[in-house]
Amino acid sequence: MKRETKTKTRETMKKGENKKKIFQVCLFAILFVSLFFIPNALAIGVSPGRKTIDYTEEMVGETIHCSFKVLNPSLKNTNVDLSVKGDLENSIILYENSLEIFSGQESVEVPYSIDLSRNSLNLKPGKNQAEILITENPSDDENAFSAVMSVATQIIINYPYPGKYIESSINIQESGKNETTKFSIPVINRGEEDIESLKAKINISNKNSSITQLESESISIKSMDREELDVGWIANVPMGVYQATIDLVYDDEIATYYKTFKVGEVNVEVFDIFTENFELGNIVTLKILVENEWNDILKEVYANLILYDESGEKIADIKTAPYDLEPLEEKRIPLHWDTTGVEQGKYTGKIRILSREGLSIEREIFAEINEYGIGIELESGGFVLEEETALNTGFLIVLVLALGGLAAWIIFKKFPRK
Structure with a gap:
């Protein structure tokens, strides 16, 4: 059994080595062949790449004299052939069909003409095009694998449509x-x-x-x-x-x-975060109030709460379930947090709003946990207490107003109008 295992292991290793050798040979072949083509990649160029003429009736019978440059970035001896193809083939006049470029010449200017006589033109409304092709001929001392390089300069004559267009x-x-x-x-x-x-x-x-x-x-x-x-x-x-x-x-x-x-850009605003009946050590539910400020539905939006203690250690990294947000909708997204092991103190962190469509919005938050509950402050400066504390504050306001009314009634009874 052990021999079979060793044999299989050797076969597997041998196959891996063979694949590696095949890859190396292919890579070497690609690099070898590319050596023949790279020298020709920048062999010749042309400038300008396009000549555009807007035809008018005043041009009838005219001959327009133009030129272009054949570029020789490699500064070598080369020979090129010139030819014309396209709608305007019979109207483009080349004065030579081949061109010799000598070593050290960066470019050579090539003149040509466009005959706008009625006999040579058969223009249709819209764009009429032709190309002057410049094709490099490999020299005798270049290898058999040399690529044939060809570039073109384009001639366009815009012929008017009948009426208004x-x-x-x-x-x-x-x-x-x-x-x-x-x-x-x-x-x-x-x-x-x-x-x-x-x-x-x-x-x-x-x-x-x-x-x-x-x-x-x-x-x-x-x-x-x-x-x-x-x-x-x-x-x-x-x-x-x-x-x-x-x-x-x-x-x-x-x-x-x-x-x-x-x-604008896709955005979800975070307004506040609060909880009710917070009890440290239990699972608490934070309610995150968000608003979709985009005019279209946002799919599978979720929140991610991250908190760090004062030493920089991460104490919480919780995500909500995903929810769809309708256009301009406000929604409270519940986030469930197991506070087992969390101690009273001050914490920093961030609330992130994310979605499957690539939404990523981040707000810094500051949290304080004490014997009375939890307070969470957004980076905007709004401090959000737990809902139970907010209700107690409201109750105190009502109590003060009631006591004030009672005092006024006692004074009224004790000192009646004469």
Whole structure:
């Protein structure tokens, strides 16, 4: 039996060693092959990466002269081929199809032209694109594993749509509660015609209903021009997620966009912590009053109480059961604490509010336990006594008022009006 066990152990060790060797061989192979490709990773580049032209009727028949640079970061001798592909292939004129770059040259400028004559163009409304490809040819002294490097510079001609046509995006600068949320709306008129009146109508809503409507000033925008609409809104609403519906009204047409945004951050506020009938040495129930300040439900929220004595030793680390908090809901979360072995004295610690969705909020607390009960002070400075003490204080107030009334009645009887 012992021999079988030893044999199995040796076999297991041997398999482990084999796996380790296979891993080492694979790692070495990857590193070996990468040595051939890494030198070529930064072999060539191109700048600029894009050339954009907004087409107008005044450009008909023109030839636009442009250029780009082929970058040589490795400063070595290299040869590249130049070619064109895409919608504008017949309109791009290259003056050479190959290029020699010499050692020490950081870059070489390459001229080209765009022929905008009607015979060469077959433009459609919107974006018309082409790419000039720059492909490096491996030299004779490079190994057979060398990668073929290719980069491209892009040419885009924006051709106007018939009539009036806009392109836009919605940028929202989020804010906290009662702060200004800013809507920035860039608009490009891609149509052949000028737009006399353009404005934004913004409806802000939550899940259930519309909250408010905003409207920008009205502006005009010429064909192929760009303008921007700006609207500000003071977010005097509960913190949470909201949706903006933006109608861009231009002359007799409307383009609608949607975007969600946040006001503030997810937050649960802790108001107080108290208990009733506190008895040191028993299991006591602390009631933690929290409020969900978010405008949506928070799933599986729980509290975690941590206390340290004056020497820094942790004497309590207790968690509650998880509870769902409805939007803007206040709830008392019960926390059960076994105080066996806990002594009278002063303690520091924290109350943490956590959830499965990543919520993490922390408040420092100070606690004092004496013969009369427990007092817990939040970092905000509010001191919360156990509920029994609060009731006794109320009883004393009522008693003082009753005695005052009794004294007034005795004086009235003893010294009646004449």
